[in-house]
Amino acid sequence: MTDDISVVALAGLGPARAAEIRSLIRDVPDYPHPPVVFRDITPLLADGPALTDVVDAFAGLVDADGGVDVVAGMEARGFLLGAPLATRLGVGFVPLRKAGKLPPPVVREDYALEYGTASIELRHGTLAPGSRVLLVDDVLATGGTAQAAASLVERCGGHVVALAFLLELAGLGGRDRLAGRTVETLLRVES
Numbered sequence: 438m439t440d441d442i443s444v445v446a447l448a449g450l451g452p453a454r455a456a457e458i459r460s461l462i463r464d465v466p467d468y469p470h471p472p473v474v475f476r477d478i479t480p481l482l483a484d485g486p487a488l489t490d491v492v493d494a495f496a497g498l499v500d501a502d503g504g505v506d507v508v509a510g511m512e513a514r515g516f517l518l519g520a521p522l523a524t525r526l527g528v529g530f531v532p533l534r535k536a537g538k539l540p541p542p543v544v545r546e547d548y549a550l551e552y553g554t555a556s557i558e559l560r561h562g563t564l565a566p567g568s569r570v571l572l573v574d575d576v577l578a579t580g581g582t583a584q585a586a587a588s589l590v591e592r593c594g595g596h597v598v599a600l601a602f603l604l605e606l607a608g609l610g611g612r613d614r615l616a617g618r619t620v621e622t623l624l625r626v627e628s
Contacts, residue, residue, distance in 0.1 A: 445605075446494050446623045458487050459624055462604060476576050476604055482517055491603065491623065492521045498601055498621045499526060499571060505598055507531050507564065511574040511586050512538075512557065518603060519573035531564065533557045533572075533586050544593050548585035557585055559593050566594040577602040577622060580611030587618065 447455040461481035468475040481487050495518065499505055509531040510519025516532055523530035536545060536556035543558040564570070570590050577583060577600075587597045600615060605622035612620050 445625050446498055446621060447490075449497070450490055450494070454490065455624070458490060461487050462624075476606075478514060478517075478575050478603065481603075488521070491518065492525050494623050495522045495573065495601055496525045498599065504569065505571040506568045507595070508571050508573055509533055509559075509586065509590055509595075511572070511582055514576075515572075515574040518575060522571075522573060531559065531570070533559055533589060544589060546585040546589040546592070548581045550579075550581055555582070557582070557589055559589050561593070564590065564593045564595040568595045569598045570595040572597055572600040573602075574600075575603045577605040577611040577615075577620070578609045580609075580614030583611065584614055587615070 447458060450458070458481065461478075461484055463477040463480055465475040465477055467473065481491065505526065505528055507529045508519045508523040508526065510516045511533050512535050520530045534557065536558055539558050539560050542561040544561055545556050545558045547554065547556045572583065572586050572590065574583065574586075583600050583602075587600065590597050597618065599619035599621055601621045603623050605612065605625040607625050607627050
């Protein structure tokens with residue numbers, strides 16, 4: 438791939454393997470509409486060794502002393518990365534769902550996207566008070582979803598220890614929106 442991608446947490450795999458993993462993320466221009474470039478991780482998910490390397494890289498971001506009690510994934514691709522990560526860490530997994538997908542009672546957080554608005558929900562009582570939570574998603578863009586997810590987890594009694602993303606689109610300012618929080622990424626597009 439010839440973009441200006443930088444390897445962040447995948448550096449331990451070596452540049453060739455990191456480039457192979459990056460090549461499994463398909464860029465789809467103008468989807469869902471111009472000028473958005475959708476990052477399709479389906480080819481990466483379909484490649485067992487690559488998915489294993491990604492989950493292991495995410496696990497390497499977590500303190501070895503049991504720094505998290507639960508992994509929370511943002512719908513929907515955060516589920517696909519967060520659930521195997523939770524299994525790898527030996528902790529539970531909590532899905533942060535789109536509005537209307539969970540039975541009541543739920544706690545809801547509304548937020549703005551770069552191309553509209555959305556809401557996420559968490560079933561009331563799912564998190565034990567004080568749970569140390571690692572939030573996981575595939576892409577950090579403007580940070581709206583991540584900010585809403587962190588707020589939702591905290592409103593539900595959890596403590597967000599870090600947010601981890603497969604790919605960061607640095608030019609969209611998501612990291613700035615999450616200032617004061619620990620933000621980890623495996624790959625970063627600088628422009």
